[in-house]
Amino acid sequence: MASIKRSATAHWAGTGKDGKGALTTQSGTLKETPYSFTARFGDGQGTNPEELIAAAHAGCFTMALAFKLQGAGLTPESLATEARLTMEQEAGGWKIAAVALSLTAEVPGVSPEQFQALAADAKATCPVSRVLNAEITLDAKLEG
Incomplete structure (x- = not known):
C-alpha cells in the first residue's frame, strides 16, 4: 500500500489569548507564518488553523474534481x-461544525447531470472531506 507523508x-x-505563534510547512509555503488568538477569533493579522x-478543503476538492472530470474524458x-x-x-469548546463548498465551473461537453454527479463524488471522496467530522455541503454551478 502506497503512502504519502x-x-x-x-x-x-x-x-492562549495573549501569546503568538508561527506555522511552517514542509514545502516552505508557510515559513514562520504568524497566527494568534486575534487572527483566529477576530480580525487580527496572520492565519489560523x-x-x-478551509484552504486545504477547497484545494483538495477542486483537484479531486479535476481528476474525476479527466477520468470521464x-x-x-x-x-x-x-x-x-x-x-x-459548545459545552466542551469549539468545533468545526460545517464546511460549505461553493464551486463555479466551466467544463465543455459535460451535461448538467454528469457534472453534478462528478462534483458530488469528488466532495465525498477527497481526502480532506473524508477526515472532517462536519457537515459538508456543495453548491456546484456549471457555466458556459
Whole structure:
C-alpha cells in the first residue's frame, strides 16, 4: 500500500489569548507564518488553523474534481471553489461544525447531470472531506 507523508510545525509562546505563534510547512509555503488568538477569533493579522483547513478543503476538492472530470474524458476550462468553514462553540469548546463548498465551473461537453454527479463524488471522496467530522455541503454551478 502506497503512502504519502506531509508535515507542518507550530511554535507558540505565551498564553492562549495573549501569546503568538508561527506555522511552517514542509514545502516552505508557510515559513514562520504568524497566527494568534486575534487572527483566529477576530480580525487580527496572520492565519489560523480553520482558515488553513478551509484552504486545504477547497484545494483538495477542486483537484479531486479535476481528476474525476479527466477520468470521464473531460477537461475543465475553470474550476473555482470557495470553502466557508463554520465553527460553533459548545459545552466542551469549539468545533468545526460545517464546511460549505461553493464551486463555479466551466467544463465543455459535460451535461448538467454528469457534472453534478462528478462534483458530488469528488466532495465525498477527497481526502480532506473524508477526515472532517462536519457537515459538508456543495453548491456546484456549471457555466458556459
